Amino acid sequence: MPKQMTCDVVVVGAGMVGAACAYYAGLAGMDVVVLDRGAVSGGTTGGGEGNLLVSDKEPGPELELALLSLRLWGEIADEFGAAVEYEAKGGIVVAETPDALAALDAFAARQRASGVSALSVDPERLRELEPHLTLDALGGVLYPQDAQVMPALAAAHLLRASGARVETGRTVSKVLRRADGSVYGVRTGEQGDIHAPFVVNAAGTWGGQVAALAGVHLPVLPRRGFVLVTEPLPPRRVRHKVYAADYVADVASDSAALQTSPVVESTAAGPVLIGASRERVGFDRRLSLPVVRALAAGATRLFPFLADVRVMRTYAGFRPYLPDHLPAVGADPRAPGLFHACGHEGAGIGLAPGTGHLIAQLMCGQPPSLDPHALRPDRFPEEAVTDDRP
Template identity: 75%
Template sequence: MIGAACALYAVRAGLDVVVVDRGPVAGGTTGAGEGNLLVSDKEPGAELELALLSCRLWREITEARHPDVGRPPADRGLGRAIDGRAVDGRAIEYEPKGGLVVASTPEALTALTALAAGQRAAGVDTVPVVADQLRELEPYLAPGLAGGVLYPQDAQVMPTLAAAHLLRASGARVETGRTVTGVLRGADGAVRGVRTERGDLLAPAVVNAAGTWGAEVAALAGVSLPVLPRRGFVLVTEPLPRRVRHKVYSADYVADVASDSAGLQTSPVVEGTAAGPLLIGASRERVGFDRSFSLPVVRALAAGATRLFPFLEHVRAMRAYSGFRPYLPDHLPAIGPDPRVPGLFHACGHEGAGIGLATGTGHLIAQTLTGKAPDLDLTAFRPDRFAEEAAP
């Protein structure tokens, strides 16, 4: 997803782009995601600023119309790729349905309200919801919850479709099934392209958008980037009539996202999809690239979801799947040029927020590739920040 967004905005900036992937489109973490476009789970700071930018860009992309429908081309703005093809929001199952964060206790509600106040000061739309109003928004919620906060800006896409459509709209050349085995550098140390098992691809800039495998690509260029896999499972129910209207999750989820623990953490997250099934999460644990199925984790997800929505006790699960979030120690992605290797750029390490942050990341990468001042201060995202911490 990140690579697709980088390609889209780089081509729009006038660059020739080749996307190289050792697997199929969305064959890694993107295909194992839920497709969340969230501001609700971000604390005030650099990541929230990136989320707000990305939220705006997702709306602009998906509100675009095809050239023969609706607005004239001059009015399409960021919704028009340079070849005239737009990204159809319906085709990628874009749903601006909003998020509802609920608190089970008065203490959790106090913490959630304080977080929402800080987010609101940073530009997030937040709507306090008292306990009696929760079931007006979500009629099937469990009784007895203390209250919550509604986030109208939260949305969802189908991530595999979104990646494929953004790549198609970009017009970039896409090389799937081709593995990068090295980063080519000149005598001056600057990037000259990449080496693959099917020959070299020459370019004055290389963007590392390898997600969970970003550390491996960085190492090919001779630099360290401590991206680690953080495994998560998603439980998928049978198709249902729309009973869950928003993305609904427990206030504990925000703390789990920010946690540095390597151990298993689960907090209930439930949301519907345009196709009918509910997606149930969320779990986090650092177990390397272990793809083993974990029945205890899936049981914990089911139990948490049933506590939020008791009707789920009688709903069948169709399947479960897992993926690896690209985790960096400070929970912020690496975005922008790497001062250690001229011509090397990074766009990885977004952990579980890569789908939502993709558009903003792609936009900022395109700006830096073309020598423009980025719309956001990239200091917090500097790829070499961990090398500085490791220095004596």
């Protein structure tokens, strides 16, 4: 006989954002069930670099969410620390042309007005901060607040600490709704229904599909990116997260075409991670040699010593993209009881605690830590985005 469970909230998705939603709901005393058709961190989280960034965010709703999340990441680090490989390494954005440097300085000035620590540095100071950086750099901005975690570890620890029942390999086939339109749980095929007054859509790149199971529209599309992983290197060859100034423009771009901009950072285990690429090609995971070559060329331009370092592997991940580059966070008035926590694109790891905290506050009827209006999930017209996979 199909199993029926009762709880306070069902979270669909066991990645970093789903884990954060479960964690903060658990802290609020809620009984939580987390479902995922795959494994914990089996989607975008497992393909992420673990960046916790303010350096790439314009003043506005996303930056506000990032600053809230950084404060919460500090609390998480105090609790879990080395277990999630939290590293407050800081970030450096590098400019290689006068125009890029002027644009970067103007961008940093706007961020400082919104509470970001952004320190302009000249070429001599850049060499002190990153001794192996290219001599072509004309200057940059140091962001001390940027940090990094190991995302799969962080998601696992938050899920464990949440007290949630986690069921992997369980696919949601329908979001259950009453005649008045309100949500009362989910259906998981032959595995039965789970009844709950709240359902949280934390399905990442598949958030649009889960929304559709509730009969509502959320135009989430996958934006593919590749990461190169080098052989282990001695500690502190790359001391910060370092990226070129054009990375910020690529993040904000609406183009479906391939874009690459060099992003380089070390990991606690020794390998260096190299990105970043962006393109909308549906869920195509096939290796792209042009992308790999472009990433390698960009990385060696920033750090020439990498030309003599072996790449051990490369992998692809899919960022959950929404057309205005803001996540969908909050209650869906079209389906009372349904909450969305998805569409964070490449910032999901960093924005996860703030997202989970807001969702828990809203479910509990508490005043939210920031105004979620700009993130409301019903802000998109039905024709906002079409699926542009080949």
